[in-house]
Amino acid sequence: MEEKEKVEPKAIQDYYPDSFAWCYGCGRLNEKGLHFRTVWDGEGTLTRFLPRPEHIAVPGFTYGGLIASLIDCHSTGSASLALYRARGHEPGDEAPVPRFVTASLKVDFLKPTPLGVLLEVRGEMKSLGERKVVVESKLYADGILTVTGEVVAVLMPENFGSSSS
Amino acid sequence: MEEKEKVEPKAIQDYYPDSFAWCYGCGRLNEKGLHFRTVWDGEGTLTRFLPRPEHIAVPGFTYGGLIASLIDCHSTGSASLALYRARGHEPGDEAPVPRFVTASLKVDFLKPTPLGVLLEVRGEMKSLGERKVVVESKLYADGILTVTGEVVAVLMPENFGSSSS
Numbered sequence: 001m002e003e004k005e006k007v008e009p010k011a012i013q014d015y016y017p018d019s020f021a022w023c024y025g026c027g028r029l030n031e032k033g034l035h036f037r038t039v040w041d042g043e044g045t046l047t048r049f050l051p052r053p054e055h056i057a058v059p060g061f062t063y064g065g066l067i068a069s070l071i072d073c074h075s076t077g078s079a080s081l082a083l084y085r086a087r088g089h090e091p092g093d094e095a096p097v098p099r100f101v102t103a104s105l106k107v108d109f110l111k112p113t114p115l116g117v118l119l120e121v122r123g124e125m126k127s128l129g130e131r132k133v134v135v136e137s138k139l140y141a142d143g144i145l146t147v148t149g150e151v152v153a154v155l156m157p158e159n160f161g162s163s164s165s
Numbered sequence: 166m167e168e169k170e171k172v173e174p175k176a177i178q179d180y181y182p183d184s185f186a187w188c189y190g191c192g193r194l195n196e197k198g199l200h201f202r203t204v205w206d207g208e209g210t211l212t213r214f215l216p217r218p219e220h221i222a223v224p225g226f227t228y229g230g231l232i233a234s235l236i237d238c239h240s241t242g243s244a245s246l247a248l249y250r251a252r253g254h255e256p257g258d259e260a261p262v263p264r265f266v267t268a269s270l271k272v273d274f275l276k277p278t279p280l281g282v283l284l285e286v287r288g289e290m291k292s293l294g295e296r297k298v299v300v301e302s303k304l305y306a307d308g309i310l311t312v313t314g315e316v317v318a319v320l321m322p323e324n325f326g327s328s329s330s
Contacts, residue, residue, distance in 0.1 A: 023221065058185055104271070
């Protein structure tokens with residue numbers, strides 16, 4: 001009996017333009033980065049990540065800054081997925097993928113997040129516009145909700161980084 | 166002529182108990198960590214950090230998750246400094262240093278933060294209680310305000326990490 005090959009959903013970060021694929025959190029070209037990858041899971045978005053042993057807060061628990069990073073990139077990735085789908089596209093299509101940046105990040109730490117287990121962040125779009133997406137996220141560790149996040153993501157301006165941006 | 170030695174202010178993280186000094190952001194014992202260090206600067210608090218080249222968002226700019234991490238540890242460190250001073254102590258005193266954890270973290274990215282320059286985060290206590298401190302922070306790159314943060318820091322519970330916390 002042949003083992004049925006599981007088709008992994010495609011992550012939006014795999015399709016960011018090369019020039020925008022260096023992010024420490026989610027850039028596929030950043031060799032020292034964390035390589036967060038965000039996919040569709042039904043109508044919601046999903047980013048899974050296993051923190052490294054050094055991503056410690058106090059012994060046994062995950063560092064909040066790492067969690068904030070995870071929610072940050074998960075949210076901009078979710079915004080990209082959502083706007084791309086709204087335009088009729090899925091990751092792997094030829095149309096260029098929109099790239100979002102974070103305008104604001106809010107993280108509520110409900111309880112300590114254990115270290116050493118796979119973390120799952122699930123996102124929903126609270127609002128979806130052509131230039132601004134609000135993403136609400138929930139982080140689960142071993143199925144237990146430990147952190148919530150809300151990110152306002154804005155479409156990366158053409159002049160990102162110039163003095164007027 | 167002898168060069169006058171500059172006395173560096175003492176960072177609160179240098180005095181956290183060993184068991185709470187493993188944080189990826191600010192733990193002095195975490196060999197792979199970032200080693201954020203927070204000091205008094207007059208009536209405010211200050212954390213300086215030079216991001217590593219890999220802490221990139223898009224070329225030329227600093228990763229938002231790194232900035233969130235910096236604001237996170239700066240704020241819990243500021244809360245420790247502030248409560249310790251309120252109790253009549255300064256870093257280096259023998260009295261045990263209070264250790265805070267983050268209940269919520271809010272970061273507003275006003276404009277892109279350049280990569281390759283020393284970042285300065287300056288904190289003020291919006292409120293200061295025995296169990297909860299609210300810290301407002303401003304991040305400057307080359308003297309330009311690029312990010313603001315607000316953190317609710319709570320005194321680490323005795324039972325941190327137990328099922329009831």
